[in-house]
Amino acid sequence: MSIKKFALRGVSTAALSLAAVGMLPGVAATSAIAQDAPPQVAATIDGRIPVAEFVKAPNMKNVSMSPKGDKIAYLTGKDGRDVLVVLDLTTMKETPILAAEEAREAGDRTMTGFRWIGNDHVVMTIISRENLGGGLSDFRRLVAFDTKSGKSVQQAWRDAGGDAGVILYADHDTGKYLLQRDSVANSTERWGFPEVVEVDVDTGKFKMVQRTNPVVRGWSADSNGNIRAGYSSDRDNGKFRMLYRGENERNFKTVYNEADDTFTGSLPTPDLFIPGTDTAYTTSRHEGYEKVYKVDMKTMKLSEPVFETEGFDVGGLAVDGNEGKLLGYRTFDGTRDTVLLDETLKTVDGFMEDFFGKGEASVIDWNEDKTRFLVYAGVNKRNGGYYLFDAPSGKMQLLNWARTALKDAPKNPVKAEWYTASDGVKIQAIVTYPRHRMGQKNLPVVVMPHGGPFGVLSATNAAEPWGQPLAEQGYVVIQPNYRGSGGYGREFEELGRQPGGYGKRMQDDLNDVLTYFGEKGVIDPDRACIMGWSYGGYAASRGAQRDPEVWDCAIAGAGVHDMALMNKWDAENLGRFSSGFQATSDDPDGISAAKNTDGPWAPILIVAAKRDARIPMEQAEVLVSNLKKSGKVEGKDFRYIVQEQGTHNLPYDDVHIQWIEESLAWLEKYNPAYIPSDGDQAPALIKFD
Template identity: 30%
Template structure:
């Protein structure tokens, strides 16, 4: 992690000019990002540059604002750590060989973290979660679960706001459905010593619990044993019995769940579909069990959520992702703060990512889809900006390759949004990379993407289609992906090639598909189904056998519903699983997978590579011994990029 520097020093090293507000002070002036694009570059960056880990990722301020908890890069490996905003050596928190899923400050000296790990259980692999209290200086780690805790054992429901180290934690205390502790209960826990007091016993069928801003458990979400039936339990205040206020008897039915309980115990906020099928924010009457006034909607897009205020009963703004992520502030003081930051940082799209309790200290990310940028600390008291870490230390705030959102028509007329990254110059009949996102119920937006920028730096046009079924574009668009894995969803990827070729941007005879996770599945499927369209394919952590993946996920509660859901999405599991058709692969494929991947088992790639080799197909397989699903090691990033670069140069050259 880079030491803290005044932005005037941090940005002085950047090559580009800086847009500066008139009259800005010496401390604030150089917080501004580049206002104009750099001239076209001739010299490309070394591969090692794109493999750099972010110095800091996902920073969260302590309540006082004097410390930051974040993922931190140390000697090429990403760790969880805490550092002072005044600089100095960070405290690295040793969490072992686990996934760090989330973290939150409890008070100024303690945090709570949620971790997960795949472990052997009765000859199978299960993903178990746990919660720990962490002293901010890294000297103490407190286990907050029983030894017998199960898969759902890190559900943080509430954090005290009075400075005491108390939380409410929902935890399943057995993995066996026949035991009484199987259904999660809620405990109030002191994170400094793990002492717990039960505040809500487990209730048969209830899997998730929810509390209001005062720490009163108000709602439970219930599932039948197979997960196909759901119920919503509610009470207005502590001491009352829970009653069922909504239920669904099939996966096709929906339940309206409050997003936030308001200070009036009869009122709440919910996020639900409007008349056009886009998620919007509404008032909700808990006595009448009906919606009230619509508070916010974003035409043509779903809203992502709300930013809850310090009381736990109100909100500051709405998260909205259109072509790029954004926040619509509704609190007047936040509107003013955002305007001030916009004035200080020219062209850098300043994003408020974390604030302390009184909002006097703020972490801001400045950057764009073309510039990785970095994180800065803004202090309202003196208007200063301090660098706390870059996303890519070498590139910094330099502008690389142009990124824009386009829309094209699929063969059935459906409009498909896509993110397009262009190499230097005005590309004409350029080689193309089709790069589908993972999920698949996610989306790509105009954000810094080190894969896309790397390939554009090598001269490729990169298109990232948000194929049907992607999230964020309303329920109708998402549902168009049902039953279409490897079918119409795959057609949407092929149709991106047709669209760019028609515009003269891409050469339809020089195309490769590159993807990770579901995107890796799509790359395998392209090599198997549409080999004549693609010169090559690259899969990172891809799924090759949907039935096998279903069995892996089937260990979890609600597997019946998940199986119903997955079958609804993909229809014929066997028929769209590339593993079953190695003889149909007709284009070279590179397959890379991390042995330590806890999201997609490495066996998905091992088996695919084995069958392709047995079938005499052109396959290159790389297994990264310490690699995971999220590239938390710089060495794994670099190995992948070098393999990708060599593979593309051989089979889809510039």
């Protein structure tokens, strides 16, 4: 968690009156929010918005406010790539700082993140990708941009090793911060065992705070800037080790050293040290569901639950690390929310709820005095934009739409709904309905399993990029949180890890979507395609191979198609223990689409990113080669697209647009959204400049 930022998505708090707002320091008791730029409300948009408009780089993302609240920094899309910009909120002058592209090959340099240190410095994380012994490795450094002088200053580069980019604590008043870094000052024998230095953001000069420890690969600091804990994990036996020392103690002691070979637990790491104590807040799944506890860091004994939600995992804590203050609890029940504890944030959130509607605004950042707030409005019902709310004056100002073409166009409705799998397991799915066809029955469907697969989930208000564009074209889009998904407790996740889960029972969960929603009359199960990226790409090719009578087509992006080959790669690159995460050892060949290319297949679109650092290109190459050997015809039975500039994260407009447009073309070829028997026609596409 960063020092002060966290997402408040549709927080369920009672709306407070405007008079009540005035009871808090610095917040005006006004009767209405004043606006320079009131939110537009597009009454209707009759035409269809093209799919490309939904995936273009937004005008604003990763927006962060300076401590005094007079500037913001954010990424903006320009010419298909991200550009870091600082906006002076007094003059409204924008200062572009740096263009960021995803590093792909040896010699590439790029920015991967940024944050404020003090009120005038944006500290950027820069990586340099290098070829070391035939493999690619990233060197990480920090550079501070002075918004007053326009100069950039290297931060603690002298004697830095492979990684010098982890900020543990920052004092905004002094501009001093703690940086975890590898050092080569004396030797390279402790490469990967970091030290901690205190850095002056203005000069980049530093001094030692914590020397390396032979068993620590990462450190943690408290709200006073004291190093309190160290961590490491063993790649081969999976043991996670934690060292701890009390606030006024000199030496560290091992307090935890265990492995979880089920991969379904949660590590008892401190989310927030409680000042002046040996107690911290943490989360744990030891009682089945993720709950919030206090933990005695010396004995690792947990308290009774401090906070829990029935039937779901708690999503984590929202904390102010510098103040040592717990701000709220993140929750999930199909929708991501935050239960707030901070009174000022509760008040402002209620204010936003009154103004924009329940669940329609997220307070994403604020200044240190909590008088100015950044708000994103457009969570559920409409596309949105970023606003600046000045509490003392009550002034609300639109800074920019997230995407110019969309502005506040109405979204296709999204709901979290439950269905029962064929073996009786209850499963939640996120369903996006086409807004142009509300109330219509027997519609075509795209089933879209999320990536991961384990511990990941889809939510109604998550920034998932493909449900909206495809629903806009007339499809019902269903994203099942199949067994193994996160958010529903340890037992539900373990269901996916049991023998017969991966590629079998987990795959059945996707098929069962068609049965349930078909019986409801929402969809026509005979007009169904499966589409996904990463694990979703695996599920798509597995569906095309195993269940060709179920799916009219499949769309597999960045997928794994030969599991034994992937397991070998994981063991070499992730370590022997971590390679077991995917839980595929019981039948790797049987659940691999590339090993079973004979026989009927559903027509499949295969998309591979040439510079994918997670899924090697050989996965797609093996599948395509074997399809051809089995007599499948390219252009008819399958189509193969290699994205030369693509990575696992679809980082550029051109590759992302290609993915969604090619996916739509494949859907329209084998499962068109509109057919004569539907009784309606597709609205005209809107043209944007």
